[in-house]
Amino acid sequence: MRGLKLPLSQTQRVRLQRAFEKLQSLSAKANSDASLTVADTIPVNYEDAFLKGHGTADLNGELVATVCGVVERVNNLVYVRALRARYKPEVGDVVVGRVVEVAQKRWRLEINFSQDAVLMLSSMNMPDGIQRRRTALDELNMRSIFEENDIVCAEVRNFQHDGSLQLQARSQKYGKLEKGQLLIIDPYLVKKSKQHFHHLEQFGVDLILGRNGYIWIGEHVEARDSMVIDQAKNIEQSTVVEGINQAYTPLEMRQNICRIANAIRVLTSLGFNVDLNLIMETVELSSSLKIDIHDMLGSEFHVLVAEMEAERRSLTTKRKR
Amino acid sequence: MEYVSPEGLRLDGRRPMEMRQLRAEIGTVAKANGSAVFEMGNTKVIAAVYGPREVQNRSQQINDQALVRCEYSMANFSTGDRMRKPKGDRRSTEISLVIRQTMEACILTHLMPRSQIDIFVQVLQADGGTRSACINAATLALADAGIPMRDIVTSCSAGYLNSTPLLDLNYIEDSAGGPDVTVGILPKLDKVTLLQMDAKLPVDIFENVMGLAIEGCKAIANYIREVLLENTKQLEYRRGL
Amino acid sequence: MVGLSVGEKHFIQGGIAQDLRSDGRKRLTYRPIYVETGVIPQAHGSARVRLGATDVIASVKAELGKPSALQPDKGKIAIYVDCSPTAAPMFEGRGGEELSTELSVALQRCLLGGKSGAGAGIDPTSLVVVEGKVCWDLYIDGLVISSDGNLLDALAAAIKAALSNTGIPKVDVAAETTSDEQPEVNISDEEFLQFDTSGIPVIVTLTKVGRHYIVDATSEEESQMSSAVSISVNRKGHICGLTKRGGVGLDPSIILDMISVAKHVSEQLINKLDSEIAAAEASEEES
Numbered sequence: 001m002r003g004l005k006l007p008l009s010q011t012q013r014v015r016l017q018r019a020f021e022k023l024q025s026l027s028a029k030a031n032s033d034a035s036l037t038v039a040d041t042i043p044v045n046y047e048d049a050f051l052k053g054h055g056t057a058d059l060n061g062e063l064v065a066t067v068c069g070v071v072e073r074v075n076n077l078v079y080v081r082a083l084r085a086r087y088k089p090e091v092g093d094v095v096v097g098r099v100v101e102v103a104q105k106r107w108r109l110e111i112n113f114s115q116d117a118v119l120m121l122s123s124m125n126m127p128d129g130i131q132r133r134r135t136a137l138d139e140l141n142m143r144s145i146f147e148e149n150d151i152v153c154a155e156v157r158n159f160q161h162d163g164s165l166q167l168q169a170r171s172q173k174y175g176k177l178e179k180g181q182l183l184i185i186d187p188y189l190v191k192k193s194k195q196h197f198h199h200l201e202q203f204g205v206d207l208i209l210g211r212n213g214y215i216w217i218g219e220h221v222e223a224r225d226s227m228v229i230d231q232a233k234n235i236e237q238s239t240v241v242e243g244i245n246q247a248y249t250p251l252e253m254r255q256n257i258c259r260i261a262n263a264i265r266v267l268t269s270l271g272f273n274v275d276l277n278l279i280m281e282t283v284e285l286s287s288s289l290k291i292d293i294h295d296m297l298g299s300e301f302h303v304l305v306a307e308m309e310a311e312r313r314s315l316t317t318k319r320k321r
Numbered sequence: 322m323e324y325v326s327p328e329g330l331r332l333d334g335r336r337p338m339e340m341r342q343l344r345a346e347i348g349t350v351a352k353a354n355g356s357a358v359f360e361m362g363n364t365k366v367i368a369a370v371y372g373p374r375e376v377q378n379r380s381q382q383i384n385d386q387a388l389v390r391c392e393y394s395m396a397n398f399s400t401g402d403r404m405r406k407p408k409g410d411r412r413s414t415e416i417s418l419v420i421r422q423t424m425e426a427c428i429l430t431h432l433m434p435r436s437q438i439d440i441f442v443q444v445l446q447a448d449g450g451t452r453s454a455c456i457n458a459a460t461l462a463l464a465d466a467g468i469p470m471r472d473i474v475t476s477c478s479a480g481y482l483n484s485t486p487l488l489d490l491n492y493i494e495d496s497a498g499g500p501d502v503t504v505g506i507l508p509k510l511d512k513v514t515l516l517q518m519d520a521k522l523p524v525d526i527f528e529n530v531m532g533l534a535i536e537g538c539k540a541i542a543n544y545i546r547e548v549l550l551e552n553t554k555q556l557e558y559r560r561g562l
Numbered sequence: 563m564v565g566l567s568v569g570e571k572h573f574i575q576g577g578i579a580q581d582l583r584s585d586g587r588k589r590l591t592y593r594p595i596y597v598e599t600g601v602i603p604q605a606h607g608s609a610r611v612r613l614g615a616t617d618v619i620a621s622v623k624a625e626l627g628k629p630s631a632l633q634p635d636k637g638k639i640a641i642y643v644d645c646s647p648t649a650a651p652m653f654e655g656r657g658g659e660e661l662s663t664e665l666s667v668a669l670q671r672c673l674l675g676g677k678s679g680a681g682a683g684i685d686p687t688s689l690v691v692v693e694g695k696v697c698w699d700l701y702i703d704g705l706v707i708s709s710d711g712n713l714l715d716a717l718a719a720a721i722k723a724a725l726s727n728t729g730i731p732k733v734d735v736a737a738e739t740t741s742d743e744q745p746e747v748n749i750s751d752e753e754f755l756q757f758d759t760s761g762i763p764v765i766v767t768l769t770k771v772g773r774h775y776i777v778d779a780t781s782e783e784e785s786q787m788s789s790a791v792s793i794s795v796n797r798k799g800h801i802c803g804l805t806k807r808g809g810v811g812l813d814p815s816i817i818l819d820m821i822s823v824a825k826h827v828s829e830q831l832i833n834k835l836d837s838e839i840a841a842a843e844a845s846e847e848e849s
Contacts, residue, residue: 084354114433114435114436115374148565254577258577309561349617
């Protein structure tokens with residue numbers, strides 16, 4: 001548990017230990033043999049033709065690992081999957097980032113990668129919805145679309161020759177994110193799935209699981225018609241939003257947002273995968289036990305979630321057999 | 322003063338070739354990308370790694386490699402007498418440089434061009450061997466951050482008092498005025514990457530003492546490897562499929 | 563300190579207005595406090611306090627010295643805080659100096675009383691050994707290892723825990739010395755005097771965001787503040803010190819209201835802290 005110090009009573013400690021032992025016994029035997037540290041030799045049959053992937057290096061004819069992680073073999077490719085590391089982008093990934101700089105014809109976004117990613121002005125839909133060439137006026141008005149510190153959802157378009165990343169936000173579902181909170185977790189806990197945008201109807205909440213470990217939970221916003229409005233209307237809306245109480249998120253929705261956020265916090269501190277099913281189960285567990293939102297971060301709930309996860313995984317492995 | 326008793330025991334009860342108690346913990350600073358605490362006896366050090374991230378100072382950006390920066394600071398309460406200036410004094414600057422060069426040699430910087438890796442080392446308690454403890458802690462923190470490295474770096478010190486080579490000197494033995502040899506090695510490649518010594522020593526005895534320090538480094542390497550492996554296994558089984 | 567977008571700021575302000583903050587806390591709820599004592603065995607007393615992701619260490623060292631001529635019956639206490647670069651890359655080099663100085667001065671004001679030493683949270687008269695000749699100089703050092711807001715409260719709690727953990731060595735003074743000679747002192751290695759910490763205050767920082775105040779702000783919430791008032795209150799409910807930070811002016815009635823809120827919150831905090839310290843000392847003895 002990273003830097004997590006929970007005051008656990010004796011019984012809680014025992015229960016937690018037991019849940020973790022159960023999880024350990026359930027994880028595939030092959031997995032524990034495949035774990036490596038830096039400079040460990042990777043067991044490979046040198047006669048087969050194999051490709052060296054990420055996390056490996058050639059040392060005096062031997063294949064060694066350069067990171068601590070788990071060896072994966074896919075066809076002929078042998079690579080080491082590092083667990084805790086910076087985000088490893090793939091083309092087509094949905095990511096959530098924060099704007100750090102508004103530069104000439106582009107925005108620079110911070111996305112938990114070794115360099116900042118670039119979102120070109122030409123990769124964004126214009127507010128008036130017309131497909132046209134970007135003029136100098138558009139360049140000067142870039143701040144009206146995104147300004148510094150805004151949270152933006154986008155997709156990875158490609159890699160530049162120098163290793164930096166290019167993003168695009170052409171579809172209606174991408175764009176600026178407001179009215180909610182951002183959570184930053186480790187990227188390895190977010191798995192690649194078909195759907196990264198989740199609209200939770202029963203809560204009225206949008207949940208976006210960025211592959212780079214940035215998770216957005218906010219009020220549900222209809223797909224981006226708000227982008228197709230005039231500049232004038234935009235200014236009018238923003239003055240209305242500032243400073244009036246009614247514009248705040250309603251209390252019930254806020255409670256849902258906080259509950260989901262705390263569920264994610266508990267899952268990450270225990271080291272479990274963060275995917276929609278698990279989050280929903282955790283939220284349902286907390287509401288069924290009538291646990292106060294803040295108490296979700298207490299030791300008792302952590303132990304309960306660990307036990308629940310151990311149960312769930314043992315059931316799925318039993319089903320598989 | 323007698324540093325080694327006639328029965329062969331040192332001031333703290335150790336044998337001459339015995340190292341102090343080692344203890345390592347990974348993940349102490351939640352906000353850092355990688356962090357670790359390393360203890361060698363009473364010497365306690367925290368290392369935190371931030372990166373690889375965008376270079377903050379554009380002029381320092383290197384086009385084909387990562388920029389590695391390091392800062393070493395001692396807490397006010399770390400030594401017996403309170404220190405006036407925790408950073409910026411010459412010893413701290415020198416040790417920062419040494420750690421940076423040592424770690425830079427083992428990080429595969431060409432895999433992360435145009436980025437910056439910051440290593441911060443903070444000494445909480447100093448009882449001899451701080452340089453070594455810092456390098457060991459930095460290695461753990463870099464591995465925790467998932468930064469690709471050629472090999473881990475471990476470091477240990479050895480000295481020569483009362484005609485006996487001693488492994489892992491503590492503060493009292495270090496201030497005795499005898500030689501202090503600090504060695505840093507890459508255990509898998511079996512190469513020495515850091516070698517420093519003060520005071521004087523005949524060459525044949527130097528070989529002995531250096532050999533002893535290298536043995537110490539290898540023992541520390543085994544311990545660090547165990548700790549990292551345990552940590553990786555734990556993260557993997559928690560995560561599930 | 564990462565910046566926040568307009569939407570996020572709005573969300574945080576809304577949460578505070580509706581009494582439901584981002585992590586589900588109410589306005590006047592503290593994060594769970596975790597205390598460990600004896601983390602620096604070389605010091606006379608030490609403690610580590612974790613408040614959410616904020617992590618600080620405090621250590622107490624006592625050295626023999628001469629009391630100042632102006633106050634011969636009092637010992638000397640110095641408080642110094644350092645921000646380690648492990649907490650944030652911007653603290654490297656001299657980047658953390660401003661924050662360190664601000665925290666040191668605020669702690670001195672809240673815990674040490676005025677220039678004459680009167681009304682101090684920590685009583686300096688208990689530190690004197692031989693009046694006018696020998697006294698204990700107490701050096702209290704704080705180190706910030708990880709920062710997520712509310713450093714002042716965490717440091718004050720760590721100092722309180724470190725002082726409860728402190729054992730000042732007993733000193734035997736050689737009798738029969740003339741009035742202008744330095745008396746000989748024999749510092750005992752065996753016997754220690756425990757410091758009396760029941761009178762030491764805690765600091766409650768109230769951060770004003772919009773029209774409401776919150777306790778124990780995270781660094782995101784702190785970036786939204788208009789002003790913050792740190793009040794140090796002791797067990798009897800007396801105020802031992804006050805600091806206001808932030809540029810926005812406050813109506814005096816609001817400050818009085820904040821003080822009463824702080825007194826109310828401090829009762830629970832002192833009880834919680836004392837029980838945590840006792841638990842920490844108990845577990846330290848076991849290990």
